[in-house]
Amino acid sequence: MGLLALKRLLTTRISEAQYRVMAKLNLIGLGLLIISGGAVRLTDSGLGCPQWPSCGRTTFVGPLSLHKDVEFGNRILSTVISILVVLTVVAAWRLVSPRTDLKRVAGLVVVGVLAQIVAGGLVVKSHLWPPLVIVHFLLSEALVGVGVYLVWRIDHPYGMDNRVVDKKLVMLARGLVFSTGILVVLGSTTSGAGPHGGSRGAARLPISFRGISEAHATFAAYLVGLIVATMFACLVAGVSPEILKRARTLVVVTLAQGAIGYTQYFLHDPGYIVVFHLAGATVVIIAVLNFYLGLFSARKPVATNVPVGIQ
Numbered sequence: 001m002g003l004l005a006l007k008r009l010l011t012t013r014i015s016e017a018q019y020r021v022m023a024k025l026n027l028i029g030l031g032l033l034i035i036s037g038g039a040v041r042l043t044d045s046g047l048g049c050p051q052w053p054s055c056g057r058t059t060f061v062g063p064l065s066l067h068k069d070v071e072f073g074n075r076i077l078s079t080v081i082s083i084l085v086v087l088t089v090v091a092a093w094r095l096v097s098p099r100t101d102l103k104r105v106a107g108l109v110v111v112g113v114l115a116q117i118v119a120g121g122l123v124v125k126s127h128l129w130p131p132l133v134i135v136h137f138l139l140s141e142a143l144v145g146v147g148v149y150l151v152w153r154i155d156h157p158y159g160m161d162n163r164v165v166d167k168k169l170v171m172l173a174r175g176l177v178f179s180t181g182i183l184v185v186l187g188s189t190t191s192g193a194g195p196h197g198g199s200r201g202a203a204r205l206p207i208s209f210r211g212i213s214e215a216h217a218t219f220a221a222y223l224v225g226l227i228v229a230t231m232f233a234c235l236v237a238g239v240s241p242e243i244l245k246r247a248r249t250l251v252v253v254t255l256a257q258g259a260i261g262y263t264q265y266f267l268h269d270p271g272y273i274v275v276f277h278l279a280g281a282t283v284v285i286i287a288v289l290n291f292y293l294g295l296f297s298a299r300k301p302v303a304t305n306v307p308v309g310i311q
């Protein structure tokens with residue numbers, strides 16, 4: 001089916017509206033991969049398939065078992081989403097009006113997916129060595145970030161995007177993006193020290209789970225503070241209702257993610273809650289990037305009604 005779609009794509013031209021649908025599906029696919037990858041780790045199925053890319057020693061699929069099915073299911077999903085990624089990339093070359101900027105971003109998605117396939121193989125070969133599992137996870141979140149950027153770039157041709165708020169608010173939002181990145185790295189390090197190594201007896205990072213969880217939670221509290229400050233700055237700056245809506249969404253999803261984080265921590269980290277924390281982390285990343293990119297518009301910059309003092 002992927003080949004048929006590819007053949008069709010190579011003989012037709014697509015509009016930016018059609019490409020926007022593909023890019024959004026691509027983003028959803030990349031998000032789903034994080035949850036299915038997390039399900040592998042949280043069900044101890046990381047070594048469900050002793051081989052890579054096959055799953056059985058004698059047959060490609062291998063005998064039926066929960067861990068094998070979860071891991072192999074994740075590999076099938078990865079293959080399907082990789083096909084979607086390839087179609088999204090090829091489509092960037094099939095646009096009615098050529099867009100070099102979209103080709104570049106789409107190319108970045110391919111590089112990310114290829115790096116993920118290699119990282120995934122190395123994770124299995126290294127028997128789930130925690131630093132490699134962390135890299136594998138962070139790459140998947142970075143791919144989601146590129147996916148958000150691709151969707152945004154469609155309506156903001158390169159060189160046409162202008163900030164529509166004052167510089168200080170853009171700097172604050174950049175601080176938010178950077179801080180979220182640090183929080184996600186701290187989070188995956190927490191997972192690297194936590195009880196869910198992906199397979200019974202898998203190595204753990206030689207650091208205190210309690211200590212790193214508290215560092216992670218403290219940084220999360222700082223991020224919530226920064227988001228509330230940004231929200232306040234938006235109100236003072238009199239930004240557009242659209243930007244305000246994105247800021248509100250950010251406050252809500254981050255508070256919800258924090259609540260999930262504390263719940264899982266005080267319930268001793270049950271896998272069925274961690275999977276929500278994983279999904280929540282991805283939603284926070286999308287919301288932060290959506291807020292930041294929302295500060296730029298393809299239109300000419302408009303004068304904001306900010307009192308001179310704040311400029």
Ligand code: HEM
Pocket residue numbers: 038137183184185186187188189190191192194195196213214216217220221223254255257258259260261262263264265269274277278280281284
């Ligand atoms: C509000 C923003 C937060 C974000 C964006 C966030 C993000 C993350 C991420 C990305 C992971 C790694 C998931 C993985 O590798 O599979 C993680 C793990 C974790 N987080 Fe958070 N987190 C947040 C808040 C909190 C809070 C407030 C706590 C409270 C203690 C917390 C506790 C944990 C724990 C215990 C883990 C390890 C779960 C495991 O065993 O895999 N998080 N977090």
